[in-house]
Amino acid sequence: MTPSDSSTVTASSTPGLMLRGRSFVWGERTYLMGILNVTPDSFSDGGEFNTVEAALAQAERMVQAGADILDVGGQSTRPQAEEVPLDEELRRVIPVIQALRASGAAADLPISVDTTRAAVARAAIQAGADLVNDISGATFDAAMLSTVAELAVPIVLMHIRGTPKTMQQFTDYPDLIKELATCLTERADAALAAGVAPQHIILDPGIGFAKTYAQNLEILRQLPRLRRLGYPLLIGPSRKSFIGHVLNQPDPKQRIWGTAATCCAAVAGGGDILRVHDVAEMHDVCRVADALWR
Numbered sequence: 001m002t003p004s005d006s007s008t009v010t011a012s013s014t015p016g017l018m019l020r021g022r023s024f025v026w027g028e029r030t031y032l033m034g035i036l037n038v039t040p041d042s043f044s045d046g047g048e049f050n051t052v053e054a055a056l057a058q059a060e061r062m063v064q065a066g067a068d069i070l071d072v073g074g075q076s077t078r079p080q081a082e083e084v085p086l087d088e089e090l091r092r093v094i095p096v097i098q099a100l101r102a103s104g105a106a107a108d109l110p111i112s113v114d115t116t117r118a119a120v121a122r123a124a125i126q127a128g129a130d131l132v133n134d135i136s137g138a139t140f141d142a143a144m145l146s147t148v149a150e151l152a153v154p155i156v157l158m159h160i161r162g163t164p165k166t167m168q169q170f171t172d173y174p175d176l177i178k179e180l181a182t183c184l185t186e187r188a189d190a191a192l193a194a195g196v197a198p199q200h201i202i203l204d205p206g207i208g209f210a211k212t213y214a215q216n217l218e219i220l221r222q223l224p225r226l227r228r229l230g231y232p233l234l235i236g237p238s239r240k241s242f243i244g245h246v247l248n249q250p251d252p253k254q255r256i257w258g259t260a261a262t263c264c265a266a267v268a269g270g271g272d273i274l275r276v277h278d279v280a281e282m283h284d285v286c287r288v289a290d291a292l293w294r
Contacts, residue, residue, distance in 0.1 A: 019110035019154075029290045030271065032068050033274065034067035034276065035276065067109065072111060074120075079168050094127050097111055113131075116136040131156070132144075148200070154201070157191065159206035161209075167210040185229055216237070237262035239253070256278050
């Protein structure tokens with residue numbers, strides 16, 4: 001594979017999605033996934049939204065700012081993060097999803113559950129979520145792909161090595177982009193074999209997961225090569241440490257404009273969904289970037 005020579009972003013070869021009556025047409029514009037961490041220890045906003053009331057208020061703000069999807073997660077995936085028990089993850093995410101569905105501006109917005117556990121995915125879909133965002137690429141839980149296939153919902157398959165606790169020990173790649181393409185293709189093929197519909201597969205190269213500062217930048221430069229895999233791409237650079245490295249900025253909340261630059265690169269490279277903390281700011285960034293590159 002070689003990078004695309006065209007400056008125009010083309011659509012994925014997979015059809016778009018309909019979620020909650022909303023049409024997601026890949027290549028038409030960039031969609032924003034607002035991050036709603038209901039955890040005490042996430043790297044940027046841990047503890048800020050880990051009550052139902054705080055999560056609902058943040059969801060309302062993100063909806064008003066232009067979020068297309070809300071991504072609810074109850075397990076921190078920052079480097080060195082410890083795994084929480086299944087019951088605790090369920091306790092964190094299910095009441096929030098139920099509350100989002102019951103009232104407010106988010107009631108009809110697509111909801112993603114950020115989990116690697118099939119049991120959490122099933123409970124979240126039953127509570128009102130619409131898709132699964134699995135940072136393990138459905139490798140941590142052998143039942144994930146069959147569960148998603150049975151539920152007939154989309155899944156985001158991300159590239160990672162190791163676990164969040166160990167991943168930064170595994171950043172040696174002879175050819176980073178080739179390995180990403182190979183591994184993501186293997187995960188997509190596994191999903192198809194398990195009965196997941198082609199239009200329900202979304203790929204994520206895993207920026208910040210088992211990647212060095214330089215490798216994260218390389219992924220953004222080489223997104224057209226991953227675009228050629230034929231599936232929509234989700235890109236998650238928001239507030240991450242490689243941006244802090246460039247800016248010499250240790251505070252993740254002060255990395256908004258650095259995040260904006262990475263979002264521009266993601267749009268130019270063919271990213272379909274951007275997973276972000278700062279929805280209002282990135283909404284404006286994406287609308288202008290879309291005008292340039294879509």
